[in-house]
Amino acid sequence: MDLTGLKVMVIDDSNTIRRSAEIFLTQSGCQVLLAEDGFDALAKIADHHPDVIFVDIMMPRLDGYQTCALIKKNPQLAATPVIMLSSKDGLFDRARGRMVGSDEYLTKPFTKDSLLKAVATHAGRSSGQDH
16 A cells, blocks of 8 residues: 555554554655654644554553544644544444544554554545544
């Protein structure tokens, strides 16, 4: 799967998750931006305007739901697909993710295929569309 040139951000407080996502995405030609938590991410998102954002739900300071809500409230970023990452595959988590505007939900540990498929699916929607 060729995802060359896409900018993908991964926000997760787990170094292992960030590294594995970075490896999978870099192998497919993506530019990867990494952040350890929501506060760290928001500054980078404003500077770099990623095409797709992955955000972990359970993080210190600002959790994934709060981070997603802040991204979706920003008019410049609202169209950016946000994919929630969670180690729990719960209906409640999915519903709550949708309530804050997330576009998809991936359960950790994710596979290379599921990660890249999510990027390909959502990047198609965010390119060049102004809302």
